[in-house]
Amino acid sequence: MGVGIKVEHLNAWFGKTQALHDISIDVPANHATAVIGPSGCGKSTFVRCLNRMHETVPDARATGKVRMGELDVYNGTAAVQIRRRIGMVFQKANPFPTMSIYDNVAAGLKLNGFHDRQRLDEIVERSLKLSALWDEVKDTLRKKSGASLSGGQQQRLCIARALAVSPEVLLMDEPCSALDPISTGKIEELIFQLKENFTIVIVTHNMQQASRVAEFTGFFLLGKLIEFDKTEKIFTTPSDKRTEDYITGRFG
Amino acid sequence: MPNLGTQTGQFEIAPISLWRRGMNGFVTLAAGAAVVLVLLPLGAIFAYLIYKGLGSINWAFLTQTPKPVGEAGGGMANAIAGSAYVLAIASVMGVPIGIGAGIYLAEYGRNRFGDVIRFTADVLNGVPSIVVGIVAYGIVVLGQGHFSALAGGVALAIMMIPTITRTSEEMLLLVPNAVREAAYGLGVSRWRTTLSITLRTATSGVITGVMLAFARVAGETAPLLFTAFGNQYWNWKMNQPTAALSLQVYTYAISPFDEWHRQAWAGALILIVLIVASVSAVRIAAGRGMLKGAN
Ligand SMILES: Nc1ncnc2c1ncn2[C@@H]1O[C@H](COP(=O)(O)OP(=O)(O)O)[C@@H](O)[C@H]1O
Ligand SMILES: [Mg+2]
Numbered sequence: 001m002g003v004g005i006k007v008e009h010l011n012a013w014f015g016k017t018q019a020l021h022d023i024s025i026d027v028p029a030n031h032a033t034a035v036i037g038p039s040g041c042g043k044s045t046f047v048r049c050l051n052r053m054h055e056t057v058p059d060a061r062a063t064g065k066v067r068m069g070e071l072d073v074y075n076g077t078a079a080v081q082i083r084r085r086i087g088m089v090f091q092k093a094n095p096f097p098t099m100s101i102y103d104n105v106a107a108g109l110k111l112n113g114f115h116d117r118q119r120l121d122e123i124v125e126r127s128l129k130l131s132a133l134w135d136e137v138k139d140t141l142r143k144k145s146g147a148s149l150s151g152g153q154q155q156r157l158c159i160a161r162a163l164a165v166s167p168e169v170l171l172m173d174e175p176c177s178a179l180d181p182i183s184t185g186k187i188e189e190l191i192f193q194l195k196e197n198f199t200i201v202i203v204t205h206n207m208q209q210a211s212r213v214a215e216f217t218g219f220f221l222l223g224k225l226i227e228f229d230k231t232e233k234i235f236t237t238p239s240d241k242r243t244e245d246y247i248t249g250r251f252g
Numbered sequence: 253m254p255n256l257g258t259q260t261g262q263f264e265i266a267p268i269s270l271w272r273r274g275m276n277g278f279v280t281l282a283a284g285a286a287v288v289l290v291l292l293p294l295g296a297i298f299a300y301l302i303y304k305g306l307g308s309i310n311w312a313f314l315t316q317t318p319k320p321v322g323e324a325g326g327g328m329a330n331a332i333a334g335s336a337y338v339l340a341i342a343s344v345m346g347v348p349i350g351i352g353a354g355i356y357l358a359e360y361g362r363n364r365f366g367d368v369i370r371f372t373a374d375v376l377n378g379v380p381s382i383v384v385g386i387v388a389y390g391i392v393v394l395g396q397g398h399f400s401a402l403a404g405g406v407a408l409a410i411m412m413i414p415t416i417t418r419t420s421e422e423m424l425l426l427v428p429n430a431v432r433e434a435a436y437g438l439g440v441s442r443w444r445t446t447l448s449i450t451l452r453t454a455t456s457g458v459i460t461g462v463m464l465a466f467a468r469v470a471g472e473t474a475p476l477l478f479t480a481f482g483n484q485y486w487n488w489k490m491n492q493p494t495a496a497l498s499l500q501v502y503t504y505a506i507s508p509f510d511e512w513h514r515q516a517w518a519g520a521l522i523l524i525v526l527i528v529a530s531v532s533a534v535r536i537a538a539g540r541g542m543l544k545g546a547n
Contacts, residue, residue, distance in 0.1 A: 056436050084439030094430035108438035
């Protein structure tokens with residue numbers, strides 16, 4: 001089951017430059033929330049702060065409070081534990097190039113010390129079914145490498161890999177930006193099904209995509225959260241002039 | 253349909269010009285010539301060694317120890333084994349240290365200390381092998397009180413380490429950061445990511461570096477002269493002087509005896525064949541372990 005994420009006064013820096021300014025937002029459980037805004041406005045930085053991936057960049061740091069259900073993300077729990085509960089899918093599909101399809105999906109569990117063969121088989125199958133890739137790869141699970149799949153398949157493989165460690169939240173940073181329309185459609189369909197069991201935050205450049213998959217949308221500009229509301233409201237009657245300018249294509 | 257100003261099928265592709273065709277042919281030819289020039293010395297060495305050495309290789313040569321001066325026959329079996337022994341000692345010490353240092357430089361070494369190690373490795377790479385031999389003599393031989401297989405192994409390990417370190421570093425840096433991020437995103441710790449993901453992804457490149465270093469030191473003579481020293485008999489003790497093919501070839505080649513000259517050629521041939529064989533064996537074994545389609 002998904003859980004909500006409550007962000008309060010989040011600030012983030014790369015060295016001395018501040019990339020996020022005082023972000024407060026309530027991401028609702030079991031829904032998809034879209035993050036939109038022009039390039040460089042801090043969308044990636046924002047989602048990477050939610051699962052503490054931000055701090056893997058040298059000299060990067062963040063302040064503020066992030067709560068995931070009852071859990072204080074920045075206090076009292078190791079970052080690696082947080083990342084197992086808040087999974088991530090990246091802009092460019094990044095399967096492990098020397099691993100088979102099976103090993104890619106099982107990687108998160110195996111590398112964290114889980115080796116029960118039978119359970120792994122079950123989890124790999126379930127995850128690949130969830131990410132709608134099972135039928136395409138079930139005969140070549142151990143023979144083909146993850147890198148030999150098509151771009152769209154690779155991205156669904158990465159989704160399966162993230163789901164295999166049973167996170168409660170799934171962060172997706174422009175997961176379709178490198179994909180053709182058919183693959184994009186498949187992943188959007190997938191998001192629809194996934195939000196029954198997961199909380200989803202999806203960064204997107206594509207406003208149609210936001211309106212198709214997300215119930216809530218946040219608009220970012222220059223590192224600030226300008227507006228956060230129901231997607232429908234953002235795209236029809238935004239309350240901020242800057243949001244309106246962006247969605248009507250006056251800049252961005 | 254947007255109007256693009258042309259109708260489908262109406263534009264023509266210009267024929268490839270004579271100049272471009274000529275250039276194409278020329279570059280292909282030049283590249284082919286370069287390949288031949290690279291392979292020529294290798295082929296020449298092989299051919300000459302076979303011509304000079306093959307006649308002296310027989311069962312006795314491969315299974316017996318050297319005979320005293322004046323007696324015909326005898327072989328280099330103990331030297332073949334000694335080379336393998338010293339190289340094994342060198343690899344056991346040099347490979348883990350070299351790869352470990354490479355990992356440090358690539359994954360954690362973007363700082364002053366890393367720069368110092370990089371500089372040291374590059375300087376060490378340029379130190380003449382005879383000097384490395386003297387250092388190993390000073391540390392191990394004088395320390396133990398006698399020449400030994402261990403001292404030879406240390407000398408060769410010192411020579412292997414900088415090559416392995418620098419190639420491992422480069423190969424690890426070629427692994428895209430996205431691959432590391434994928435592992436971090438799954439909640440895999442940093443050291444685990446380094447060992448199980450980054451190093452694994454770079455395996456074939458790292459192995460190439462190791463084989464390069466191995467092949468380079470396998471034929472070294474100078475650093476063994478006053479470390480392993482040489483031995484007319486079998487030796488399997490770490491702390492005893494041991495024979496090595498390169499040493500045996502050197503001793504026989506500068507001797508005044510025709511029989512020994514012939515055996516030196518044979519020894520050189522065996523040395524080259526063994527180096528090529530071991531490098532190929534490792535490559536094939538590594539290739540087998542890897543997936544099709546993976547790089
Ligand atoms: N690794 C980094 N080092 C330094 N600055 C960065 C880094 N990544 C992003 N930034 C800066 O942080 C700001 C926000 O970037 P990002 O979150 O990637 O934007 P978006 O995903 O919305 O395009 C940008 O100004 C960008 O230049
Ligand atoms: Mg981004």
